[in-house]
């Protein structure tokens with residue numbers, strides 16, 4: 499089998515992608531815990547699954563190989579030792595500190611068939627599901643209304659965030675939000691243990707297990723063979739970007755520039771890809787509100803310097819000019835979400851109008867509901883493939899967030 503990772507652009511023909519079909523984790527959302535689980539409403543499971551299947555089929559129809567996270571994780575836990583280690587890691591990261599609860603949960607999970615176990619961990623474990631151990635401590639005797647031992651992970655269908663392919667390596671991210679921290683453990687086990695990946699020594703540019711600072715895939719955009727953009731956002735810290743830059747410059751020679759782009763730290767903006775995506779060689783979608791007065795922004799280009807301990811950092815303020823410079827182009831079009839209209843713009847951005855998934859240069863998958871942005875993209879000559887989105891959009895992520903590309907053709 500060929501080397502399993504190759505991403506040198508945002509727009510090269512998509513070959514292989516990881517998706518996660520929403521499952522029972524979505525049924526474990528209740529109004530009380532929506533905020534902490536990063537949802538704004540409760541999706542209706544049969545419909546969100548139908549919409550997700552439509553998305554997957556749309557990609558397959560265009561020749562994309564679709565891999566499902568649940569299958570990959572299941573296939574990665576191929577020995578009793580790995581399975582047990584995985585369960586213990588999950589329980590530790592779920593902060594199960596009480597020994598007998600830890601033991602009971604471990605027994606319960608290990609008694610399940612591997613795929614069922616993986617789905618159970620994703621869905622969450624309610625307190626009522628396991629035998630209450632004999633209560634011996636004071637804290638156990640106190641009434642605790644919180645329903646879960648293991649929280650559900652309803653954001654898993656945004657496979658883009660916990661891990662991202664860059665060049666021939668990956669970032670397996672330390673997630674910013676508590677609700678998403680455990681998600682990247684799945685990809686860690688896949689990269690380390692799945693036969694498709696484990697036989698290669700895959701470089702990990704940013705590793706959840708030893709990085710101190712948060713970074714998420716929604717902020718990671720591969721502009722070209724030699725340039726990667728990373729959002730400095732509510733989810734990705736400047737320190738994480740600097741550590742990543744040192745690692746990637748040390749581990750390979752192709753990528754020479756990291757463009758760090760600061761965006762406002764708000765929930766509507768969240769990641770760089772909620773406000774800015776690449777749709778063609780010379781075209782990007784943008785939510786104009788990321789630019790300040792006079793279109794000023796904080797942009798920094800990070801490069802190697804002669805001193806191994808320090809990076810060369812150049813400050814820029816104009817996005818368009820910086821894009822032209824790093825991509826070596828004379829003209830670039832920035833296509834405004836909702837046509838820049840004061841109502842349609844923020845409305846469509848809230849439903850991920852700028853969050854396009856390019857599957858080839860000038861060919862993108864978008865949510866059908868963002869009709870103003872879609873029409874505008876077509877006017878710019880982009881082929882727009884629309885997918886269903888009533889329930890999928892409730893999680894605040896679009897086609898780019900819902901996909902983790904592994905391989906794209908060179909452009």
Ligand SMILES: NC(=[NH2+])NCCC[C@H](N)C(=O)O
Pocket residue numbers: 536537653656658659678715716717768769771772893894895896898899
């Ligand atoms: N790459 C993205 N834009 N991802 C969107 C993730 C949405 C998810 N509810 C969260 O808050 O984390």
